[in-house]
Amino acid sequence: MAVLKLEPLDRPEGMTTHEYAHRRLRQAIMVGSIRPGESLTIRGIAEAMESSPTPVREALRRLSSEGALKVLDNRRIMVPRMTAERFGELIALRATLEQHAARRAVGHITEKQIDRLVAIDKAQDEAIAQNDNATALLLNQEFHRTLYTANPDQIVMPMVESVWLQLGPFLGIAMAHVAQLYFVDRHQEAIAALRKRDEEAVASAINADICEGIGGFERAAIENLLRLAGQ
Amino acid sequence: MAVLKLEPLDRPEGMTTHEYAHRRLRQAIMVGSIRPGESLTIRGIAEAMESSPTPVREALRRLSSEGALKVLDNRRIMVPRMTAERFGELIALRATLEQHAARRAVGHITEKQIDRLVAIDKAQDEAIAQNDNATALLLNQEFHRTLYTANPDQIVMPMVESVWLQLGPFLGIAMAHVAQLYFVDRHQEAIAALRKRDEEAVASAINADICEGIGGFERAAIENLLRLAGQ
DNA sequence: ATTTTCAAAATGTGATCACAAAAATCAATA
DNA sequence: TATTGATTTTTGTGATCACATTTTGAAAAT
Numbered sequence: 001m002a003v004l005k006l007e008p009l010d011r012p013e014g015m016t017t018h019e020y021a022h023r024r025l026r027q028a029i030m031v032g033s034i035r036p037g038e039s040l041t042i043r044g045i046a047e048a049m050e051s052s053p054t055p056v057r058e059a060l061r062r063l064s065s066e067g068a069l070k071v072l073d074n075r076r077i078m079v080p081r082m083t084a085e086r087f088g089e090l091i092a093l094r095a096t097l098e099q100h101a102a103r104r105a106v107g108h109i110t111e112k113q114i115d116r117l118v119a120i121d122k123a124q125d126e127a128i129a130q131n132d133n134a135t136a137l138l139l140n141q142e143f144h145r146t147l148y149t150a151n152p153d154q155i156v157m158p159m160v161e162s163v164w165l166q167l168g169p170f171l172g173i174a175m176a177h178v179a180q181l182y183f184v185d186r187h188q189e190a191i192a193a194l195r196k197r198d199e200e201a202v203a204s205a206i207n208a209d210i211c212e213g214i215g216g217f218e219r220a221a222i223e224n225l226l227r228l229a230g231q
Numbered sequence: 232m233a234v235l236k237l238e239p240l241d242r243p244e245g246m247t248t249h250e251y252a253h254r255r256l257r258q259a260i261m262v263g264s265i266r267p268g269e270s271l272t273i274r275g276i277a278e279a280m281e282s283s284p285t286p287v288r289e290a291l292r293r294l295s296s297e298g299a300l301k302v303l304d305n306r307r308i309m310v311p312r313m314t315a316e317r318f319g320e321l322i323a324l325r326a327t328l329e330q331h332a333a334r335r336a337v338g339h340i341t342e343k344q345i346d347r348l349v350a351i352d353k354a355q356d357e358a359i360a361q362n363d364n365a366t367a368l369l370l371n372q373e374f375h376r377t378l379y380t381a382n383p384d385q386i387v388m389p390m391v392e393s394v395w396l397q398l399g400p401f402l403g404i405a406m407a408h409v410a411q412l413y414f415v416d417r418h419q420e421a422i423a424a425l426r427k428r429d430e431e432a433v434a435s436a437i438n439a440d441i442c443e444g445i446g447g448f449e450r451a452a453i454e455n456l457l458r459l460a461g462q
Numbered sequence: 463a464t465t466t467t468c469a470a471a472a473t474g475t476g477a478t479c480a481c482a483a484a485a486a487t488c489a490a491t492a
Numbered sequence: 493t494a495t496t497g498a499t500t501t502t503t504g505t506g507a508t509c510a511c512a513t514t515t516t517g518a519a520a521a522t
Contacts, residue, residue: 016474016475016476017475017476018292018475018476041502041503041504042503042504042505043502043503043504044503051476051477052476052477052478053476053477053478053503053504053505054285054475054476054477054478055475055476055477057289057504057505058288058289058292061249061289061292061293061296062292062293062295062296064293065292065293065296065297065389066296067386067389074483074484074485074504075247075483075484075503075504075505076484076503076504077504083384085384086384086386088384089335089382089384089385089386089387090386092331092335093331093386093387096327096328096331097327097328100323100324100327104320104323151320153314153316153317153319153320154320155298155317155320155321155324155394155397156320156324158296158298159390159393162390163386166386247504247505247506248505248506249505249506272472272473272474273473273474273475274472274473274474275473282506282507283506283507283508284473284474284475284506284507284508285505285506285507285508286505286506286507288474288475305474305513305514305515306473306474306475306513306514307473307474307514308474
């Protein structure tokens with residue numbers, strides 16, 4: 001049996017087992033610590049987190065509905081393989097979705113929430129300065145999430161998170177084969193546009209943030225990376 | 232126990248029980264035959280489709296990940312209530328997502344696939360002429376799905392379907408309180424633009440198709456409908 | 463008539479078991 | 493050595509059971 005090592009995770013009281021399993025697996029996929037092509041077994045995961053197949057199966061179903069996992073014809077479950085084409089689609093969709101989410105937030109966001117964005121961005125810069133990639137990644141997600149969820153009726157956030165999840169495995173590959181991930185962002189540009197309630201400028205900043213960040217990989221670089229990772 | 236009546240559904244051989252349960256519930260929600268606010272019980276559904284709680288729970292988890300169901304704090308599960316604000320967000324997101332999907336399909340679609348779109352549109356017109364709302368709705372979905380999936384690496388279709396699912400309950404309400412759903416579409420405009428491989432014109436046609444179709448409800452009309460339905 | 467109390471029923475959750483299909487292992491054969 | 497074939501193990505699936513929590517409904521009290 002494939003021995004799966006999973007980072008333990010804080011489990012708040014009252015959280016159900018399947019929810020906990022979902023969180024832990026999601027986290028592992030998001031940061032790219034499960035190799036694409038590696039097959040996950042229900043019993044293996046259940047044993048790794050000291051529970052039983054039932055709640056693990058529920059977690060796997062949710063993750064496959066979220067696009068994080070793929071169910072094969074054999075009913076085996078694995079992290080989807082990445083291709084240059086799929087990567088391109090993911091980046092393009094991410095740009096579309098997050099521009100939409102940002103536009104729809106501009107009319108709702110308060111000055112206090114914008115101040116919060118400033119604080120998150122500052123914390124991210126500090127994490128980058130200390131070469132703490134994992135924390136920087138998490139804070140970058142928190143920046144975007146905080147912006148988009150300023151709209152209380154927003155529907156798009158789960159879809160944005162789904163794209164992040166699907167990009168996770170590639171991040172894992174990139175981190176393993178690139179000496180240093182260089183972070184560039186357009187957060188301050190977005191913040192300035194938000195202060196002015198300039199919807200167009202906000203969308204533009206978010207688009208640039210995505211396209212010049214993770215989306216900035218050249219196609220040749222991507223194919224090279226994937227080849228190196230044996231995909 | 233709330234007695235749930237579910238349309239039986241064709242079950243292909245080899246389809247697992249949880250997949251079948253997922254399909255049947257999804258279908259019921261999509262056409263608006265489950266009233267928002269009505270609480271679904273695992274055992275009730277299991278009994279209604281002559282199976283057991285385990286696979287039903289998996290189906291419910293998937294549907295909640297797809298946005299079709301909402302898990303309350305009591306762990307009760309229900310179809311989310313609709314509000315005018317949520318409806319507005321859903322329509323705006325639908326327009327954004329489907330314009331994106333359409334643009335991304337233009338470069339891949341073949342003449343044969345465009346011919347297929349023509350056939351589907353014709354069948355839909357016939358269904359409308361015969362006042363067969365259910366069939367017309369299904370064919371409309373098939374039109375859009377066929378267009379978007381012309382792109383083989385496409386990622387967005389599950390998200391489009393998620394929005395359709397979330398709009399389903401409102402459709403059910405509208406059908407119950409409006410004498411006749413008037414169908415307007417921009418399919419022929421989209422087809423003409425596809426033949427010319429005019430990405431901008433395709434996106435424009437899809438946008439109009441959505442905004443003038445289900446998205447055409449005035450806010451006052453929506454609030455009135457929701458009030459009538461006791462939401 | 464309304465509210466409170468308390469027992470009974472219903473419900474979500476997760477562990478366990480049995481079964482069939484798939485994968486892996488190993489011996490026999492070419 | 494490589495390949496086939498049979499046996500064993502592993503795995504996904506779904507039904508069932510026990511437990512804790514919630515909901516329900518009726519009786520009692522205000």
